[in-house]
Structure formats: structure tokens, C-alpha cells
Amino acid sequence: MRQAGGVREIARWLCLNSQELTAFCLLLTALTAENFGTVAAWPAAHYRPDAGIEGIPGVALVESSKPRRGPEREHMVPPVEDVPEELAALLVDANPEPRLFRSPLRVYQLLLELTEVARRHGGHDLALAGFRATGASREGRWTRGADAKNIARWSAQHGFPTKEPTAEGIEPVEARRLRQTGIERKRRPVAHTRSTMNDHYLARSKAVVAQSRTVVADALRAQVATARERRSVPVLPASLVARAATDLDGAAREADLGPQVLQRLITGQQDTVLTGCVDHLNNPTTQPGEPCAESFLACLGCENARALPHQLPLQITALDQLNLLRAHVDPATWKARHAVHQERLEDLVGHYRASEQDKARRDLTEPQKRMINELMSGRMDLR
Structure with missing residues (x-):
């Protein structure tokens, strides 16, 4: 050794x-x-x-x-x-x-x-x-x-x-x-509680905070997209309306509606200013059998609503008035009261070509214009 x-x-x-x-x-x-x-x-x-x-x-x-x-x-x-x-x-x-x-x-x-x-x-x-x-x-x-x-x-x-x-x-x-x-x-957690891990170790990490913001933002965007998709009003095209004149049953099956309901929608019997209503006695926010008491603007996000070509002049006029109103309302009030209606109207109007939108503006009648003025001023809502 x-x-x-x-x-x-x-x-x-x-x-x-x-x-x-x-x-x-x-x-x-x-x-x-x-x-x-x-x-x-x-x-x-x-x-x-x-x-x-x-x-x-x-x-x-x-x-x-x-x-x-x-x-x-x-x-x-x-x-x-x-x-x-x-x-x-x-x-x-x-x-x-x-x-x-x-x-x-x-x-x-x-x-x-x-x-x-x-x-x-x-x-x-x-x-x-x-x-x-x-x-x-x-x-x-x-x-x-x-x-x-x-x-x-x-x-x-x-x-x-x-x-x-x-x-x-x-x-x-x-x-x-x-x-x-x-x-x-x-x-x-490793030799500590979950609250200590979240509040002490993870909260001070810049990488975790950045990842958390990304995850939360993605989840919120996904929820908003899902909500918008679920609450988007189906638009019945002019081709389906024309087909209903000769083949009402076939057009009703394509629209997933009853023939009589589709007929009343096309003729305007079930119009609610900006859209048509499939069943005003079966509103998601009221008890079955009770008449709907929501504002007509709420129809833009209702599952019972259907949009048809003859309602395009009213929808465009309402959208124009909302765009004019935005310049005179503070951002917080606008976001809380009007932003969702503007987004939904833009979605409906976006289904039509520019030429169709121009024609709808020309076809607007005085009674329709007064109806939109009363709707936007709140005079058509229940007090």
C-alpha cells in the first residue's frame, strides 16, 4: 500500500x-x-x-x-x-x-x-x-x-x-x-403543499406565467368561438326560399324545419324585426309555453331565430345605426350594451354579396326605417 x-x-x-x-x-x-x-x-x-x-x-x-x-x-x-x-x-x-x-x-x-x-x-x-x-x-x-x-x-x-x-x-x-x-x-408538490407550489414557486416563474397566459387566452378564445358558433343565426338563402315555392316539403327538410313553419317564415308572419322566430312559445330563457319577453335585439343570439333575404334591409339599417352610435358612446358602455349586437349583425350581413347589400339599402322602405328607429331607441322593448 x-x-x-x-x-x-x-x-x-x-x-x-x-x-x-x-x-x-x-x-x-x-x-x-x-x-x-x-x-x-x-x-x-x-x-x-x-x-x-x-x-x-x-x-x-x-x-x-x-x-x-x-x-x-x-x-x-x-x-x-x-x-x-x-x-x-x-x-x-x-x-x-x-x-x-x-x-x-x-x-x-x-x-x-x-x-x-x-x-x-x-x-x-x-x-x-x-x-x-x-x-x-x-x-x-x-x-x-x-x-x-x-x-x-x-x-x-x-x-x-x-x-x-x-x-x-x-x-x-x-x-x-x-x-x-x-x-x-x-x-x-414536492415536500410542500399545492398552494405553496402555486403561490410561491410557480407564481414567481416568468416561464410559467407566460405559459399560463397562453393557455388561458387559448381557452377563452375557444370558448368565445364556440359560443359564437352556437349562437350564430342560421341564414336561409334565396335559393331555398325560391325552392319552397315549388317544393315546400323538400325545402323544409333542407332547412330542418316543419313545412308550415318555413312557410310562415318566408311570408313574414313570424318576423321579429331583424329575424324570424321558429317558436316564440319555446324560448330558452322562459318556461315552455310562455311567450318570449326578450328584446328584439336578443333575437340575434337566439337558437329559435332564422334570417331570410327579405330582412336584409332591416339588418343593414340597424348595423349602420350601431356604427354611427359607436362614435358617441364611451367604450365601456359600448362593449357592455352594443358590441355583441354589432358583431352578430355583421355576421348576418356578411352572408350576402356587396351587390345584394347595395340593393337592400335601396329597397328600404319608410315603415322599415321607422321600425329600426323605434328598435334602436328602445321603444319596442317591454317596460
């Missing part, structure tokens, strides 16, 4: 040093999102519910402690998990050597194997055990755990910045940031 360098030299070959222990602790912190200090105190003793049987999801239960949680809640048993077999199959490549770092459990198992000698000679049961050669002693000394103070030294040895990000955007290696990243990736 003396010829080979003594215990100090041989132990360096057989055991992990302080920097390697730091690297293992950083890797487990990144994989599990546990605190660096909690991982540094993990014991080698653990319980395997899977009994190490192949085909069963691998997991090791490790007893740990987080004193900041208080004496009644500091003791924890976090699961150190392997990846599912389905995912493990995707990690297999042409290399016959298995991927040692594919999961927290594999890293933990490798750590226990590499630290067995140091743990036995050091006289403790911590998973992180190593040997440190010191200048004061020819023998060196056995070490236990990992010290966060060594992170800066490990970073400097491996080309990472220790204080500020580099010009290329490389960030310093920090245990706190590794845990933050792990929680953002997992999106599940």
Missing part, C-alpha cells in the same frame, strides 16, 4: 471525492426537485415496495427530514422512482450499456454502489459518502453528505459561471434554481 501511495492514494481511486458527491447531489436535486440539503442527508437504507422485480414500476422509499417544516412535519418518506417500462423502451439505443442516469432511482442505486466502501470505513449510513485527501494528514479523511458550499467550486472546475450569467446566456448552477426548475417541470 505504501508503494502504491498509501491509504490516501488508494482511497481516492476507490471512493468519490467531495466534488463528485456534489455532482451527484445536484443531479438528484434536478431529477427529484427536492432541496439540496434534504438530498445531502439521504440515508443508504431504503425500502423497495417493488422488491426489485422486473416489470413492476421501480421505486425506493427513502426516509428524509426537512426541519423547516417544524417538528411535527419535518419527517418525510419521498419516493425515488424509476421511469415506466414504456418510456424506458424509448431510451434503449444501440449501446448495450444501460443508461445509468435515466431516472432518480438509477442514479440513487449507482450512488449507493460507488459509496459503499467509503460508507463502511466512514462508519455512517448516509448515501453520500466519500474520501477527501488533505494536506494535514497522510491518511486523509472520510466524508459524509454534500456541502452546498462546494457548488461554486464544482461549477468553476466544469466551466460554469459562479455569480453572473455569461455573455452566451449560461446561468450559474444554483441548488435553488435547480429545485425551481424541477417543480416547474413536474407541476406537482
Whole structure:
């Protein structure tokens, strides 16, 4: 042993040093999102519910402690998990050597194997055990755990910045940031409550806030699109109206209406100023059998409404009046009271060509114009 360098030299070959222990602790912190200090105190003793049987999801239960949680809640048993077999199959490549770092459990198992000698000679049961050669002693000394103070030294040895990000955007290696990243990736509580995760860890993340805004915006846009599609008034084209003159039953089937209902719609017997109503006794907002008491503007979003070509002059006139009114109403009032009606009228008028819209403006009669004036002034609403 003396010829080979003594215990100090041989132990360096057989055991992990302080920097390697730091690297293992950083890797487990990144994989599990546990605190660096909690991982540094993990014991080698653990319980395997899977009994190490192949085909069963691998997991090791490790007893740990987080004193900041208080004496009644500091003791924890976090699961150190392997990846599912389905995912493990995707990690297999042409290399016959298995991927040692594919999961927290594999890293933990490798750590226990590499630290067995140091743990036995050091006289403790911590998973992180190593040997440190010191200048004061020819023998060196056995070490236990990992010290966060060594992170800066490990970073400097491996080309990472220790204080500020580099010009290329490389960030310093920090245990706190590794845990933050792990929680953002997992999106599940790790040694804390769900409210702490949401209010403390995720709320301060710029990436999570940006993702949340995107998700919420997409969901709101989808809901608005669905609502508009559901409440859009079907427009019965002129071709269907012309067909009804010779084939009422066929036109009714195409419009998904009863023949008599379609006939009354075409003749204007069921007009409600801007649209026609299929059944005013079956309104979604009233009890069945009771007459509809909604404003005629509400017909633009009612499932009973149908739009026909002879109503186009009224729809265009109402839309023109709304566009004129917008310049004289404050934005908040406009959005609350008139914006939805304008959007729905634009949708109805948009079904017609420009030539048809021009003809409808010319065909507007004085009684129709007075009717729109009364509608827009509110004189046609029930008080």
C-alpha cells in the first residue's frame, strides 16, 4: 500500500471525492426537485415496495427530514422512482450499456454502489459518502453528505459561471434554481403543499406565467368561438326560399324545419324585426309555453331565430345605426350594451354579396326605417 501511495492514494481511486458527491447531489436535486440539503442527508437504507422485480414500476422509499417544516412535519418518506417500462423502451439505443442516469432511482442505486466502501470505513449510513485527501494528514479523511458550499467550486472546475450569467446566456448552477426548475417541470408538490407550489414557486416563474397566459387566452378564445358558433343565426338563402315555392316539403327538410313553419317564415308572419322566430312559445330563457319577453335585439343570439333575404334591409339599417352610435358612446358602455349586437349583425350581413347589400339599402322602405328607429331607441322593448 505504501508503494502504491498509501491509504490516501488508494482511497481516492476507490471512493468519490467531495466534488463528485456534489455532482451527484445536484443531479438528484434536478431529477427529484427536492432541496439540496434534504438530498445531502439521504440515508443508504431504503425500502423497495417493488422488491426489485422486473416489470413492476421501480421505486425506493427513502426516509428524509426537512426541519423547516417544524417538528411535527419535518419527517418525510419521498419516493425515488424509476421511469415506466414504456418510456424506458424509448431510451434503449444501440449501446448495450444501460443508461445509468435515466431516472432518480438509477442514479440513487449507482450512488449507493460507488459509496459503499467509503460508507463502511466512514462508519455512517448516509448515501453520500466519500474520501477527501488533505494536506494535514497522510491518511486523509472520510466524508459524509454534500456541502452546498462546494457548488461554486464544482461549477468553476466544469466551466460554469459562479455569480453572473455569461455573455452566451449560461446561468450559474444554483441548488435553488435547480429545485425551481424541477417543480416547474413536474407541476406537482414536492415536500410542500399545492398552494405553496402555486403561490410561491410557480407564481414567481416568468416561464410559467407566460405559459399560463397562453393557455388561458387559448381557452377563452375557444370558448368565445364556440359560443359564437352556437349562437350564430342560421341564414336561409334565396335559393331555398325560391325552392319552397315549388317544393315546400323538400325545402323544409333542407332547412330542418316543419313545412308550415318555413312557410310562415318566408311570408313574414313570424318576423321579429331583424329575424324570424321558429317558436316564440319555446324560448330558452322562459318556461315552455310562455311567450318570449326578450328584446328584439336578443333575437340575434337566439337558437329559435332564422334570417331570410327579405330582412336584409332591416339588418343593414340597424348595423349602420350601431356604427354611427359607436362614435358617441364611451367604450365601456359600448362593449357592455352594443358590441355583441354589432358583431352578430355583421355576421348576418356578411352572408350576402356587396351587390345584394347595395340593393337592400335601396329597397328600404319608410315603415322599415321607422321600425329600426323605434328598435334602436328602445321603444319596442317591454317596460
